[in-house]
Amino acid sequence: MMSSHLPFSRSVQEQALNRQKNRCASCGIRLFGLGRSGAAQHKFGESAEAHHIIPHALGGPVTVENCVIICRACHLNAHQGGRFADTSIYDDLKSVPMAAKILRIAALYPHYRG
Ligand SMILES: [Zn+2]
C-alpha cells in the first residue's frame, strides 16, 4: 500500500513538513523528522510518512502541493487500513483542474499549513 508514496523526492517531503510546521497534517501531532517517530507519548510508534493528497493513480503529481506528511496512524486511516476501498471523496472532482482538486482535498487536512 505504501508503494504509491515513493515518488516524492526528499526535498519535496522536507518542504511539505516545513509548510506543516513539523506537525502531522491530519492530527497535528509533532513530527520530528521524516521517517522518525513523534513524541514519546505517541501511542503507536508512528513515523512521519509522505502521502499523496490526490493519489498517483488519479494523476496526482509528486509536487509539494500534493504532498502531506502524516503520522503512521493517520496514514493507515487515510488508506482505510490498507484497503483504500472508498475513493468517493474524489468523485465530485473529476472535471476540476488538478490544482483546484489538490486545494479541495488539502482543505480536509487541518494542519496542511501547520
Ligand atoms: Zn497524525
Ligand SMILES: [Zn+2]
Ligand atoms: Zn498514502
